[in-house]
Amino acid sequence: MTGTITDHPLVRDYLRQLDMASRVLPAAQARELREQITGHLDDELPPDADDEEIAAALSRLGPPGSLATEAMASGSGTVPGTGAPVTAGILIGRRLERVRKRTWLIAAVAVTLVVIAAFRTATFLTAGQLENGSFNYGAWWYEQDYRHNVLATANDSTQNTAPVRSGQRQGYVVEVYNGTGVAQTIIGDGSGPSIGWNNPGGTDEQVTVSQGPIGAAGHDRYKYRYAPAGVVPPGETRLVRVLWTSRICLQKGESQGVTRLILRVRVGWFTRTEVIPLSDGFYLIGPSKGRCI
Amino acid sequence: MSGMAAEGGLTELRRGVLGPCVLALLELRPRFGLELVRELSAADGLLTSDGTVYPLLNRLRDAGLVTSEWQDNEGERARRYYSITPAGQETLAGFRSDWDQFAATVGGVLNHTLQGGLAAAPAPDSASTAAVTAPGTKGRRNDRHHH
Numbered sequence: 001m002t003g004t005i006t007d008h009p010l011v012r013d014y015l016r017q018l019d020m021a022s023r024v025l026p027a028a029q030a031r032e033l034r035e036q037i038t039g040h041l042d043d044e045l046p047p048d049a050d051d052e053e054i055a056a057a058l059s060r061l062g063p064p065g066s067l068a069t070e071a072m073a074s075g076s077g078t079v080p081g082t083g084a085p086v087t088a089g090i091l092i093g094r095r096l097e098r099v100r101k102r103t104w105l106i107a108a109v110a111v112t113l114v115v116i117a118a119f120r121t122a123t124f125l126t127a128g129q130l131e132n133g134s135f136n137y138g139a140w141w142y143e144q145d146y147r148h149n150v151l152a153t154a155n156d157s158t159q160n161t162a163p164v165r166s167g168q169r170q171g172y173v174v175e176v177y178n179g180t181g182v183a184q185t186i187i188g189d190g191s192g193p194s195i196g197w198n199n200p201g202g203t204d205e206q207v208t209v210s211q212g213p214i215g216a217a218g219h220d221r222y223k224y225r226y227a228p229a230g231v232v233p234p235g236e237t238r239l240v241r242v243l244w245t246s247r248i249c250l251q252k253g254e255s256q257g258v259t260r261l262i263l264r265v266r267v268g269w270f271t272r273t274e275v276i277p278l279s280d281g282f283y284l285i286g287p288s289k290g291r292c293i
Numbered sequence: 294m295s296g297m298a299a300e301g302g303l304t305e306l307r308r309g310v311l312g313p314c315v316l317a318l319l320e321l322r323p324r325f326g327l328e329l330v331r332e333l334s335a336a337d338g339l340l341t342s343d344g345t346v347y348p349l350l351n352r353l354r355d356a357g358l359v360t361s362e363w364q365d366n367e368g369e370r371a372r373r374y375y376s377i378t379p380a381g382q383e384t385l386a387g388f389r390s391d392w393d394q395f396a397a398t399v400g401g402v403l404n405h406t407l408q409g410g411l412a413a414a415p416a417p418d419s420a421s422t423a424a425v426t427a428p429g430t431k432g433r434r435n436d437r438h439h440h
Binding site: 029032033035036037039040042043044060061062066067070071 | 325326327330341342343344345347348349350351370372373
């Protein structure tokens, strides 16, 4: 083996999960954590380490979700055991203590409204796509689309491109990761005429969520049961499937795609529309045949 | 206390003392991540998972208690070395002082040797042994020693 240990599939998969879990962190913090973990593995494992050694080292590191959760704690409070403040939060708190009661009430209402507004628009879930190298199947749901998929890179983004099959069901499946500390329930399709659709051009869009933990049936997307709603527990991943009947009119060589997934998500009492960027877009390419709109 | 509850408490205790332990190791000399992990792992039961050291190091750095810099030693890969700052040394000294007192207090309570408070209860070998035995010991004499 000529590469570094980070080229090993197990390490790559771990780092990919870490990347997904770290999407809740500021970008610089996520990059630093990844660099530290990569350096740790480079130091600990020889380039020719076998699967068993690598798996043991990764197990000792702990689940990627736990690392990201641990890193999230660095944004507030004090360093355990040292009492050292890490943010200006305490200072702000002390100032607020001096505010009179009435002002407190007004501030509390205003903050609550801001938090609710932010909460309703914030992105808590992150998407990662099924990687051909790691899993048995690609990201398109139907085998014929997967077989004809062309992966194209343009402007630092990757596009999954499959021929449009006019009048037929087409679709894709993506992993959705919950990097927060609370359960997020996907309650359905959040797309629509005002916000855009989850498909590149079709009708009868249907969004469903895999039930149960990923891993119980490997990453074979066909082995899971899908339902219109599903809970994504903290630190866990679910597959979200989007299917539609393709109706788009495309000339030969012309393509159209989606680069985000729009879901309705409920957390506790709150329901919001979440727009999750897709790292790789899903594009259909012409020519269309038969009836199109 | 059930085993699970005890384990949860121990995990919290570990979390609480890990920062000062990292500072104490860095007080001796600068170290890179894996060095710290290995030394903390060698201290039995101190580290629950290797990866938690890195977010902790970042927190210590954000708090100004440690600094980090890349070192490119010949024949080795470049590594990020962590060093304690004067503020870190001050914090560590404060923690040491607090810890000694805290450990003595907790030890005294746990072993019933604290002056005043529990130590005021009758001696275990008196007629009222049951009054001073720990809950759940079913009247056995408490023969633990203070370490």
